[in-house]
Amino acid sequence: MVTKNALARTAFDAIADPTRRAILDHLRRGEVGAGDLARRFPVSRPAIAKHVRVLRQAGLLKERRQAQQRFYSLNPAGLAEVDRWLQPYRLFWGARLVDLKTFVENTDAEK
């Protein structure tokens, strides 16, 4: 097998792990310090640090530093990659999702 570049992370890689999804889910509530974050999970702090790194490499997290502390928050654009990939599949399970903005604009134009 050819050696893979461990730095090239996609959002798909990042969300494959349940702990990383849980980290993201938690960050929806807002910015969280590294210590607080690690305390919420039943694994060691280094394990969380590694997950955070993967999430950052995938562009899913923003980091803010203040003294020794580091605060993490969601990077809005990150998961859009997954959303875009998913788009054509929505047809298949009947999810009637549309862009509301476009819908409203078109509706207005027809008046």
Next chain:
Amino acid sequence: MVTKNALARTAFDAIADPTRRAILDHLRRGEVGAGDLARRFPVSRPAIAKHVRVLRQAGLLKERRQAQQRFYSLNPAGLAEVDRWLQPYRLFWGARLVDLKTFVENTDAEK
């Protein structure tokens, strides 16, 4: 590390691999036989068979057998798991997606 049940696959696991995403992308065009499918990718047939197994375990594929041949097609419901997880994140990147059916029903009700 605790031994993980290799049979418990989620859609998140399944779509983490780029080859598996490519298989799904290809199946959007319709049902494809195992042989045809394998021929489209630059890896061996057994490799594709293993990817297909992962996709099936995640509930993303349907299988139809006819003689020795096996035909695979998308299982509509499979990716909805990912879509549901993604839902609350849409707020963050400003995707103005709504359920059209619900939108229309509510709009009608207000008349």
Next chain:
DNA sequence: AATGTATTTAACCATATGGTTACAAAAAAC
């Protein structure tokens, strides 16, 4: 029954992954 055709499974290999504990780094506080 023997052979051919289509496909998965088995066994194996190298690398990736996710966890741990021990160590390093960086800033604050004393």
Next chain:
DNA sequence: GTTTTTTGTAACCATATGGTTAAATACATT
């Protein structure tokens, strides 16, 4: 300037992953 606080990195380990080639399975054809 030493110590404490907060955090990441290094080294290591066991298991998972994705690939290969060889063998097994299942059905059709002769």
